Amino acid sequence: MITTPLTLELVRGAARLEPTPRGQRPDRLPAGVARQTGDGQLAAMAGQPAGVRLALTTTTTVIELVSHPTHVTFRGVDRPRGAIDLVVDGELVASDPLTAGTSVVTDLATGEVTTTEGPDHLTRLEDLPPGEKRLELWLPHNEGLELLELRSDAPVSPAPSAPRRWMHHGSSISQGSNATSPARTWPSLVARGAGAELVNLGMGGAAMVDPLMARVIRDAPADVINLAFGINFVNADAMRRRAFVPAVHGFLDTIRDGHPTVPLLLATPLYCAIHEDTPGPLSIDPEALAEGRLRYAATGDPEDVPAGRLTLRVVREALAAVVEEREDPHLHLVDGLSLYGEADTAEHPLEDGLHPDTATHALIAERVLAQVTGSGGPFS
CATH class of the missing domain: 3.40.50.1110 (SGNH hydrolase)
Incomplete structure (x- = not known):
């Protein structure tokens, strides 16, 4: 498998990729901007990559993305996890629900916050159509996510931008x-x-x-x-x-x-x-x-x-x-x-x-x- 560095040329819809101890976190706002609100809500939401996707042109038939999600929920409430979607030439063809990562649970009665560290998440999508195609991996809109590694069985390059x-x-x-x-x-x-x-x-x-x-x-x-x-x-x-x-x-x-x-x-x-x-x-x-x-x-x-x-x-x-x-x-x-x-x-x-x-x-x-x-x- 070929490992491709993750850059903003590949990651669309994000203002920057912030380095973390694990990898890189897509952020939808420029550095320092969210601090001007005086609370953490905007920064937390900007760190959830809604609309952010990897946009690739490739002949690969297998694509793997290693990531580390962070799921925020409330004690006693079942809040659905996020997912990573695969869009091929504009059509949604697969969705990979997130299962791993870090869990942050808030008790609304006491305000207590419990954080549990979990393993990284592997998204592996195979049997992709042969020949050159545009692949988009849409990142979760409702969880934070760190990008760790992108792998494929053929080279990938940035897909052309829409007009x-x-x-x-x-x-x-x-x-x-x-x-x-x-x-x-x-x-x-x-x-x-x-x-x-x-x-x-x-x-x-x-x-x-x-x-x-x-x-x-x-x-x-x-x-x-x-x-x-x-x-x-x-x-x-x-x-x-x-x-x-x-x-x-x-x-x-x-x-x-x-x-x-x-x-x-x-x-x-x-x-x-x-x-x-x-x-x-x-x-x-x-x-x-x-x-x-x-x-x-x-x-x-x-x-x-x-x-x-x-x-x-x-x-x-x-x-x-x-x-x-x-x-x-x-x-x-x-x-x-x-x-x-x-x-x-x-x-x-x-x-x-x-x-x-x-x-x-x-x-x-x-x-x-x-x-x-x-x-x-x-x-x-």
Whole structure:
């Protein structure tokens, strides 16, 4: 078997490869950026390689990737593990569920954190089609991962980049929460369907119009930029409307400093019953937790909405007003309810009250593709 050094030429969708005692950890943000938030949430999410993949051109019929995942969960709750997906010439052909690595378990009752070190994980995919082909190994969207070794029975080289680079920033829904594997998240599906080079800056719990994230997008090459804002502000009860509106304007101003005419899609929140009319903060439902299930609930008071507390309805109205006020011909509002609305909840319920499952990710991707690849769309 041939061992190939892992470099950013092969690893797409990551800002850097951070050396670790074992190997290299893909990180979706430049060094030091995440520290500017004052907490560890953004850094933790940036270290989960959502949308990151190895993109190779090769004639190999066997590919092996040695990695070391880190799985974070809660005591008494069965949270699904991540996976590594194999995409061959644009088609998902195999998925390797992660089984090894480090386990980090938090007891929500006491706050105690238990870390257990496990072995490295070997992904071996064989009987690949003969001849030259494009292989993509999509890394887990919901676990941290260190890359240790890439092996094949024929040489590999970096695959050509797609003609358009799509940068997407949003919440855990954009990161892919509750999708069963990384190539099945809605941004991954849209990128492959539109033939775009994806940079997924979906950050669970951390889409907070942080100035640092606007600067990251401003300074990166992009042909299309997509922003999905709203749910995290409501979840965290982080802002009132008075602060939210100018923060969004400032975020857009910063991006426009680097990308004055790039198509910029601003998406309003998907439907989420618990927060449509009830502000945050978000909490974990203790009854569901006692049954070993993770389910969320809103704990704010709807009576506080006139005083400026945010709900999803308020956020949608505010974002629509921002787009109208800016008179930017390259800024486009995307109605989140057109991607997942109240009528969809009968066939596609949000089992934990917040995140779409795999089938719902596929539904959202289908609807996004119809909008962005249709006549006049940014990928048309």
